[in-house]
Amino acid sequence: DVSNVDYKTSHTTHTFPGLVNVFAFMPGLVEKGTTDFALVTKSSLSVGLTTALISPVGLRGGIEDEHTLHIVHSNATGNAYCNYALATIATTSNLDKLQDEDILAETKYLFIPLDKSTGRITIDSIAVVSEHFASWPSDKLIITDAKGSDLASVLLLASLHSRSVHVTDVNRKEDILLISLSKEKQLKVTCDVSVFSLFFAREEWRDAPCLPTRLDQIALWERLSIIDVFSVGDIPYRLGLHLSKKVSPSSGIEETLPLLLSAVTQGRLTLDDIKQRLHDNPAKIFSLPDQAHTQVEIVVGRNALFEPCGDHWSPIASTHITGTLHRVSIHGQTVSLDGVTFASAMGRDVSGAAVVV
């Protein structure tokens, strides 16, 4: 870490390694010819998220068999600006299809959708979830968005099968408590919280059901040590839809570092808290290969107005922030500087990689 203070303006510059965009959302994921792959990986790269773990669920369908996996392969070809990993989704009827050799070799994890409030197709039966737990290779990760009592079922299955599970988009007090209890008792569970869930509460955004209540949000901040990873996820997209604003596949990506870095200035987070949750922990949990010579230079403590570069809505457009991204460089080459991106589509598929950082 290189860190120095610029005395004239009393701000700090700091360098992170390449960061990870966990559970990156692409609405048109499995639609042939979608531009989402280019959009999401380019905006990820431009803000220092140099690896994207793509959520296997789009708005209309997901990666649930070999066929849909290959559609995404072709959507990705020539359109990947950052490294990426693919995943597959568990359904009520695809248990056998997931044993396909391509699925096993070319996906990073199995996602078990259980949260009905997301609008995603979910699995209703714990017996089916259990079959997926029994059949998905034990050295490959399982991720779920389970909330409340479904979360308890999944954690029970993880405990009974002695395997690890990652819970994405935790946003309720009850859930972070259950994860905390489970961690205390040495269950191999990790979790991520969407950055938007940390900064935007339901009550302030027309009761958006994708956001935590203010009380839930307080509970999340109080249990920061339980939160392994900060994610973008699909909350920014869903929040925009709820508010009838213009949304984009890259909604929420740009806001990630400004929100987190401003919290550093306020003393609510440290730079190391961020590095752990956007690099160290995701790299470990998802067995991501290290990205050598990749640097994300940021500036903390300098006042700025946040101006989104795209034409989609942002909850913090034209508001004051105190942390910004300065430069992203890969192999000594600057790929993004003060908001301007020079990237070419050089991203690699790291789905099969298993090099722990």
Added chain:
Amino acid sequence: DVSNVDYKTSHTTHTFPGLVNVFAFMPGLVEKGTTDFALVTKSSLSVGLTTALISPVGLRGGIEDEHTLHIVHSNATGNAYCNYALATIATTSNLDKLQDEDILAETKYLFIPLDKSTGRITIDSIAVVSEHFASWPSDKLIITDAKGSDLASVLLLASLHSRSVHVTDVNRKEDILLISLSKEKQLKVTCDVSVFSLFFAREEWRDAPCLPTRLDQIALWERLSIIDVFSVGDIPYRLGLHLSKKVSPSSGIEETLPLLLSAVTQGRLTLDDIKQRLHDNPAKIFSLPDQAHTQVEIVVGRNALFEPCGDHWSPIASTHITGTLHRVSIHGQTVSLDGVTFASAMGRDVSGAAVVV
């Protein structure tokens, strides 16, 4: 076991040891001067259920602290016709009260009520349930009526705390599956199913929510090996209320053996299935002292009409049964013969006993 065939009428007589009435329900449990204690223990004894594990929840309140425990002690005094054990109930606010020395010495188990459909006061917070798991002595049993996802939470806590738990009144396919999965993975979980749940389905009894659906009932029979104990519970009482029939604290007790023994004649159960689930397993699970010189003589294969001896409603009044109770004797003394009871209130409190049969 003494077993002989009476060739003239081709029926079989058989002797069971003293049987156990698990989770015996007393509506007026904590009401001073209630006659429920006498009623329930007398009718239990008269049908061979020579030990009653009393549910700590009545219709209006339960045993939740030392004060209510002592009310039940005085209700029991001089009114116990069979041996009995008391228990206590977990509430949102009685964690500390359960550490009372009398509660710990004079109750058999902790009941955690989670099934809202029963009308009982339930605990809403998994954090509170977890605190009870952490605080209730690990050598004392925990029982719950949790269903669905609450059941998953409880089983998770049992798994995380490496302690055993007994699930009472299992009546759904999903739940017996979850218990089956957990047993497969060596979780220390046991369960009981109400006898009424085995023989009466919701669709045939005006959609009574206390009964399983026909499909759930089939799932229970298919997983008989997962069912450790047959219980009476409060289902007969709740079914009667649902149908606006005359109910009694002893509703359902008399029907227990006739229903189970008739299933023996039909080849759906063996006598050993019954002995295991009304004596061997409950004695083991609840560490009940053996009752020496106690015999329950039954007759299987002889047609009879079931005529309840009380004035309350029975779902099988005046229907054909093929199994009946002949005699209950304790220490060589007949206490019940062909429906006539000669008992005196000689029951002992075995709450503190821990002699495994």
